[in-house]
Amino acid sequence: MTAAIIKRCSKEEIESKSEMKNGDKGRSKSLKAASLAAALAVTAIIFSVSSGAAFADTVSSADGENTYTDTQVQQSNTPQITEANISEGLAFCQEYPVKLSLDGTEIQTSEKDVPPVIITPSGETAGRTLIPARALFEAMGAEVKWIDETQSVEITRNDFKVTLIIGSQTAIVNTEVKMLDVPALIIDHDNDYYGSTMIPVRFVAEALGCDVKWENDTRTVVVLSPENPNNPNNQSSEGTSEQNPSRGDTGNREDNSANGTITENDTIIIEGYEFPVYDMNSLPQPTENAKTKLVAIDIGHGGQDAGATGHKGQADAIDEKDLTLAAGLAARDFLKSAGIQVYMVRETDYYIEVKEHAYMANDAGADLFVSLHINSSDYETPNGTETHYNTKTDAGGRSEKELYGIASADVAQEIQKEMIKALGTYDRGTKNSPEYAVLNKTVMPAVLIEAAFLSNESNFSMMKTEEFTERYGFACAKAIINALNEAFPD
Structure with a gap:
């Protein structure tokens, strides 16, 4: 099984492709991952998840009144995710599927979405679980929005908002800049030129006040919502x-x-x-x-x-x-x-x-x-x-x-x-x-x-x-x- 990593594109790549349709809710055509405005507004340096070099990444997010910008210099010792890492993760999770559970109820993902996947970055032994952006968080009442202009996902629940930009290891929780262990990605698992927006489940869930556990026997990501009385964060x-x-x-x-x-x-x-x-x-x-x-x-x-x-x-x-x-x-x-x-x-x-x-x-x-x-x-x-x-x-x-x-x-x-x-x-x-x-x-x-x-x-x-x-x-x-x-x- 092969997998395509859909990344932020250069100005030249974008100009040579037709624009992505609005309202596609996070599913984009391969190499159509940003509009020209996004390429100019987000960063002048393009990040590829398979790159091993140091890179600079500038992330901006606006809440209607203020704009928060953070520039980070990432070194080559940060986790590197390659297409091979993703293909291996998809193949393994196809044979041994990963389940999602919210407050004791199993969450079903769409047939069109990439299923939950555990990806192990090159040179590491610990995997990271990525899930389709909407599957879990809409089930717990959060609003999930795809922002085409900035190639970002916004997840809002009560007083918490988490913003993830595709390919960036910098996230914004309300107004505070946080570093991600692995970035959000758009992954095309069946080479149909459409991908699913996949986000690191633990980071986002904990940012919203959830408790996250891994049950190895059932291969289940167990999430307890902030309101659950068994959530230790309460x-x-x-x-x-x-x-x-x-x-x-x-x-x-x-x-x-x-x-x-x-x-x-x-x-x-x-x-x-x-x-x-x-x-x-x-x-x-x-x-x-x-x-x-x-x-x-x-x-x-x-x-x-x-x-x-x-x-x-x-x-x-x-x-x-x-x-x-x-x-x-x-x-x-x-x-x-x-x-x-x-x-x-x-x-x-x-x-x-x-x-x-x-x-x-x-x-x-x-x-x-x-x-x-x-x-x-x-x-x-x-x-x-x-x-x-x-x-x-x-x-x-x-x-x-x-x-x-x-x-x-x-x-x-x-x-x-x-x-x-x-x-x-x-x-x-x-x-x-x-x-x-x-x-x-x-x-x-x-x-x-x-x-x-x-x-x-x-x-x-x-x-x-x-x-x-x-x-x-x-x-x-x-x-x-x-x-x-x-x-x-x-």
């Missing part, structure tokens, strides 16, 4: 134990009282932040069989790779790499004190290429891999804790449990439960995420923890405290021991 990480059940009493109040002030809600104020009461005085006793297992602790990012940054550019800015290092070292010390064998992927602040994190654990012969991270979003609302895993089988179809005696999903559940007890954050659940390199390049059961959001003010306030990394490390260690004891009893 939840606040602040409040009393009545508002958030995860803030209940989880330990001995007297054991915590020396470190802070106990409140009437059975929470404790430490370094100005309200934590749940949580017993950190003792760890479970590992079984003798558990002590024979080697646990790889992977500390996310490091060195030149800061990871996410909270309050970037401000005096109180915090880098993800510093939080994960402190929490990872704490987890190491707690595990070793209990008699668990530990392999550290890194123990100081230096950079390791992402895949090497996994390869180092493989070479060490680890039986379990646990990667510590901190989350972030382009928006302040998302908050809470989530734990990712990757259910694996070998070439012969044998499961993790058969090969290693323990399953990553079970470890993720144990870690998620303990993290919520320790931090009192909103429970975002566990997620099967085979797209993460450290989860798909490791041979042993592997999990990845996203403890909280640096982009959320309440979560950020928690992470400013030394108590946070201590609790992160302790909860991680306790959950690992519990999972090992369950899998390897004496």
